[in-house]
Every structure is written in structure tokens, then in C-alpha cells.
């Protein structure tokens with residue numbers, strides 16, 4: 001077991017920069033997720049930690065040891081690849097035993113370790129089978145078992161669940177999280193699936209275009225996103241974001257979207273030090289769950305919208321609404337909105353929760369004002 005320190009890690013392929021300044025400090029036993037869209041540099045980062053790819057610049061330390069340019073076998077790192085990388089000509093037992101055989105362990109010790117890990121991954125009954133006789137879920141378990149069987153300092157996992165169907169994935173999320181905490185080995189898990197990262201991670205590194213945008217807990221990422229990219233990448237359905245201009249209205253500062261005006265809360269404005277921003281062009285963000293819905297007749301200060309489409313999910317109703325050139329998605333408990341599920345084209349009204357509004361810089365995308373989070377600064381720092 002060990003901690004992991006990465007300083008200003010860079011990887012260029014010719015003139016193309018695939019990883020551009022990843023900088024993290026991961027504590028011993030932490031479960032950290034590398035989250036970002038396809039092609040953003042996740043696998044390349046993981047391969048540099050494993051020693052399968054040499055960095056162009058920067059430094060990697062595992063357990064205080066500089067391993068930046070060490071070959072893989074001197075790093076004591078266990079890895080699960082996206083395509084599993086199992087040996088087709090070996091049984092499941094042979095595959096899991098392989099890393100131990102290479103290390104010249106005795107037959108008895110190998111048999112005992114393989115059994116133990118097969119029990120953890122619940123694949124004892126397929127140990128004698130060949131990989132091509134297994135279903136996707138079992139193949140994935142075997143690949144993880146092969147990683148777990150060694151007492152590695154760090155585990156690295158590259159989208160190990162991408163071949164599983166949705167139901168199996170949901171089940172594996174809980175199981176993997178449990179196993180990681182039980183074994184307690186520092187683990188870096190790569191995924192493009194925000195739900196996977198949000199539900200399993202101790203902390204998440206959000207990446208885009210080779211750059212690290214934020215490194216924080218799931219709740220912090222969700223409530224205090226560093227910029228518009230992070231804000232819209234995390235959360236389902238994604239945060240509504242639209243162009244707006246800040247100006248002085250009747251009751252104080254307002255965000256003028258064109259099709260409608262959003263009054264900004266005075267305390268929120270003060271907390272975000274937005275005093276002198278009149279005329280500023282911004283991007284206004286609001287999550288689907290923070291838009292209230294009503295029939296037009298019930299609304300106090302309604303923004304009138306038209307129902308574009310209605311998607312019941314069971315516990316929640318998702319409404320896609322249109323007004324002018326703005327499209328908004330809302331997500332509300334079914335119990336509160338069941339009476340509003342009407343025909344497409346129906347007029348409806350919405351209200352915004354003024355404490356849950358975000359503003360992003362129109363040029364850089366950086367967050368300039370955010371919701372009063374449910375965790376305090378002190379709690380975040382702890």
C-alpha cells in the first residue's frame with residue numbers, strides 16, 4: 001500500500017499534447033476516479049503511472065519513491081485493462097495464477113491465494129473454464145481477480161465495466177466499492193461515466209483536452225464545479241446553461257436571458273461578491289432539479305414556457321420546456337408533478353430556486369458565482 005504523488009505530468013505524441021499538466025496527491029487507501037470524455041487523456045495518464053508509457057515531463061512518486069522512468073515490473077502496480085487482456089489459452093485459474101508464477105511463488109501458496117481472491121470475486125465455480133466460455137460479467141471478475149491476487153502498492157483500472165450491461169454495472173459499482181474499502185489499496189479508476197465516478201469515488205479528477213479541471217470529492221464537484229465543463233459533465237440530465245446579461249432590476253441584480261429575466265437573490269449576490277457586474281455577459285446555469293414547475297394559473301411570478309416533451313422515469317418526471325430560443329430541462333418528483341404531465345404544446349410556468357443558480361464567465365467558462373453548498377468551507381477543508 002502506498003500514496004501516489006503526481007507533479008505536472010505531461011505527455012506529447014509528436015506535436016500533440018495528450019496529457020497537459022496533471023498534478024495530484026492521492027492518500028494511502030484512497031479510491032480516486034479519473035473522469036472525462038473519450039480522448040481526454042485518461043488512459044495515457046494511467047499508462048504513465050503503470051510505466052507502460054514514458055512521460056514527456058513531470059514526476060510520479062509511489063510511496064515516496066520516484067518511479068517516473070522505472071520500467072513497469074519495478075513499480076509493483078496492478079492493472080485491469082479495458083479489454084481485460086486475459087490469456088485465451090489459459091484457464092481462469094491459470095490466468096489469475098500467472099502474476100504469481102512469474103514471481104516464482106510455490107504451488108501451494110499460489111493455489112491458496114487464487115482461491116481466496118476467487119472467493120472475493122465470486123468466481124470459484126469457473127476456475128477450470130477457459131475465458132471464451134465466460135460471460136462478460138465473469139470475464140471482468142477474472143480480470144479484477146488477477147489484479148487483486150498480487151499485493152500491489154497501487155491498483156489501476158481502465159474502464160473495467162464498460163462491457164457490462166446496465167443492471168450488472170449497477171451491481172458491480174456497489175461490490176467494487178466495498179472490495180476496495182475492504183482491501184484498502186490505493187486505486188485509480190478511469191471512466192467516462194459520471195454516475196460511476198460519483199457513486200464510487202472518494203475523490204474525482206475531472207479531465208478535458210488533457211487538462212485537469214478539478215480534483216475534489218463527488219459532492220464538491222457536483223455543488224461547486226470549477227467551470228462550465230465540469231458543471232455540465234456531472235449530473236443527469238445535465239445542468240441547463242444559457243447566455244445572460246447581468247443588469248440592475250427592480251429588486252436588485254437580475255440575469256437577463258432574453259426570453260425571460262431571472263431575479264438574483266440578494267444574499268447570494270453578496271456571498272458571491274457580484275456587486276459591480278452590471279452589463280457583464282455571463283453563462284447562467286441551473287440544474288434540472290432546481291427549477292420549479294406549475295400550471296400557469298398557479299404561478300406567482302411565472303416564466304411562461306411550452307411543454308416540448310415529457311419523460312416519466314417512475315420516481316421522477318423529466319420535462320423539456322421551451323421559451324423563445326431557450327430550452328430547459330426540469331427534473332421533479334413524480335408526486336409533485338403528476339398533474340402537470342400533459343400534452344406536448346401545453347403552456348406551463350416555471351420558477352427558479354434563487355439559491356441554486358450558477359454563473360460562468362462567458363469567455364473562460366470559469367465559475368464566477370455558485371450556489372450556497374450543503375457542505376461548508378470548513379467541512380470541505382477537513
Ligand SMILES: Nc1ncnc2c1ncn2[C@@H]1O[C@H](COP(=O)(O)OP(=O)(O)O)[C@@H](O)[C@H]1O
Nearest residue numbers: 013016018036037038039040041042043044045
Ligand atoms: N500512442 C499514441 N500515439 C498518438 N496519439 C495517441 C497515442 N495514444 C493516445 N493518443 C491520443 O491521445 C489522446 C488521449 O488518448 P487516451 O489517453 O487514450 O484518451 P482516453 O483514455 O481519455 O479516451 C487521444 O487523442 C489519442 O488519440
Ligand SMILES: [Mg+2]
Nearest residue numbers: 039042043044
Ligand atoms: Mg481510454
